[in-house]
Amino acid sequence: VTETLLHVTTHVRVPARLDDPGIDAPDPSIASLVAVASNDPVVLVGGEPTLRADLPELLAALPSPILCTDALALTNASTMRALRDAGMRKLRVSLHAARPAAHDWLVGQAGAAKRAMRALVVAAELGIETEIEATITRPTAPHLAELVTLAAGVRARAVHLVRLTHRGLAGREAIMLVPRLALLEDPLAEAGAVAIRERIALHVHDFPRCVAPRSIRVSPPDGRRHAFVDAPEWALVSRAYEVAFGERCGACPGLPACAGPPADYVARFGAVEIVSERPRVERARDESAATNTVAPRAGRTPATRLREVRAVVRRGGVEGDPLIDRAGAPPDVLRVALTTEPTRVLRARLIRAAQEGARVLRIVGAFDHPSAAALLRECAHLRGVAVEIAGDLRPLFALADAQLFELEGIERARIALGDPSEIDAANAFLDRALRMAKIRGTRFVVVRSTDDVERWREAFDRLDDDAFVRVARDESAITTLTPSLPPSRYRDAIERALARAAAPSFVDAIVENALRDDEPA
Numbered sequence: 001v002t003e004t005l006l007h008v009t010t011h012v013r014v015p016a017r018l019d020d021p022g023i024d025a026p027d028p029s030i031a032s033l034v035a036v037a038s039n040d041p042v043v044l045v046g047g048e049p050t051l052r053a054d055l056p057e058l059l060a061a062l063p064s065p066i067l068c069t070d071a072l073a074l075t076n077a078s079t080m081r082a083l084r085d086a087g088m089r090k091l092r093v094s095l096h097a098a099r100p101a102a103h104d105w106l107v108g109q110a111g112a113a114k115r116a117m118r119a120l121v122v123a124a125e126l127g128i129e130t131e132i133e134a135t136i137t138r139p140t141a142p143h144l145a146e147l148v149t150l151a152a153g154v155r156a157r158a159v160h161l162v163r164l165t166h167r168g169l170a171g172r173e174a175i176m177l178v179p180r181l182a183l184l185e186d187p188l189a190e191a192g193a194v195a196i197r198e199r200i201a202l203h204v205h206d207f208p209r210c211v212a213p214r215s216i217r218v219s220p221p222d223g224r225r226h227a228f229v230d231a232p233e234w235a236l237v238s239r240a241y242e243v244a245f246g247e248r249c250g251a252c253p254g255l256p257a258c259a260g261p262p263a264d265y266v267a268r269f270g271a272v273e274i275v276s277e278r279p280r281v282e283r284a285r286d287e288s289a290a291t292n293t294v295a296p297r298a299g300r301t302p303a304t305r306l307r308e309v310r311a312v313v314r315r316g317g318v319e320g321d322p323l324i325d326r327a328g329a330p331p332d333v334l335r336v337a338l339t340t341e342p343t344r345v346l347r348a349r350l351i352r353a354a355q356e357g358a359r360v361l362r363i364v365g366a367f368d369h370p371s372a373a374a375l376l377r378e379c380a381h382l383r384g385v386a387v388e389i390a391g392d393l394r395p396l397f398a399l400a401d402a403q404l405f406e407l408e409g410i411e412r413a414r415i416a417l418g419d420p421s422e423i424d425a426a427n428a429f430l431d432r433a434l435r436m437a438k439i440r441g442t443r444f445v446v447v448r449s450t451d452d453v454e455r456w457r458e459a460f461d462r463l464d465d466d467a468f469v470r471v472a473r474d475e476s477a478i479t480t481l482t483p484s485l486p487p488s489r490y491r492d493a494i495e496r497a498l499a500r501a502a503a504p505s506f507v508d509a510i511v512e513n514a515l516r517d518d519e520p521a
């Protein structure tokens, strides 16, 4: 559908709870409206077009016009017949819900729904083609299918569903009136199913493409054009109908099929419901610049559509993870480095990393940070992720028992040993950590040179069975030396470490300074 909505008046009977801008302007002359319409078929809109006394003359002056009206004045056959004879090609009645009370409340007029339905029946009996136009609002959105059923009952040929823009009262009462985009998919799908069954054309206007299921056609951004006379008194009205699009989505499907999320909606409700529908690569790029999106989780955005919630529920046993079916599995182990940055920066990074969905959050880096103990205490309370501390933990050896006690909740401490002389202190710390905070301990040896290989040849046996070796990246000399070692647990550990080091690196930036860990879990 491509149509021109010709605004013929701003006058209304009573202000509705919708998006009329509420700006008054004098009715334009028929000549000026004809000039705007040129030779295009137009839909006469307002305000309320039937409030114009010269409506029959206006209809006669335009090429096959469609009249869009509340139809309150059209319940008798003679009026309807007069409009038809004047040239009205089609009657489009504004009826926002099949439930009379809901429609009446929205338009602020008791009995309005019944009169609108009556007008539709009268028109159909006169052989006039009819349609229904409904602005989708929060209270009426769940009942779209009923409206299509009603359209079939009154022999309307089409139903036009229109987005409520944040103009006029709808702008001031958006929370009460504007439906959330993520919740429209089901009602639109139901309405679409009824429309197919009843052979009614269903048109959805002014919505982003991703709001409706694929089976529903959403008219493109240029599918409906508002037209106004070029008069100074109408300039304000014309401006009120301009629609801006925020946070362009690029190629999904992008123009010309979709102009992206409407700026008025994003300003009020954020872009999460749109971002969740973009292809993943595009999301990752856009979110860095967005101001009102949620923090991405491994580049993924939580599902916002009921279809996905249902799919998750059907799967069961996923403990409510809203990302279970989203592309991009979370890493098993995510490593976050403590750096010398301010505490608040580190805290935010740790919290964000904990939300990535990894099984293990491994904290590494500068444990001599002045706030290390406080940050670890907070991490000990993170839920849904196993927290480990790993690396040179010597700065933590000085923690008092009371401070260690507060770290209960951290699962494991993996101590890096640079020299055999560190073994006793590490053992003492791990004993205390286990006793005070139930933190299990693992030791690993860092081998950076052939000297290190020799140094640990005897000492490695003093470590527990789960001790392992980590080699430096430039391991060629170690590779050469290792075969000369006698078979032992130590040699096996070095060979395993060399194999890991030789494997293609899968260290991968997920969030700033949070890395997948390539150490054994």
Ligand code: SF4
Pocket: 208, 209, 210, 211, 249, 250, 251, 252, 253, 254, 258, 259, 260, 261, 274, 275, 277, 278
């Ligand atoms: S994600 Fe953006 S471009 Fe894609 S359909 Fe939705 S609003 Fe349109």
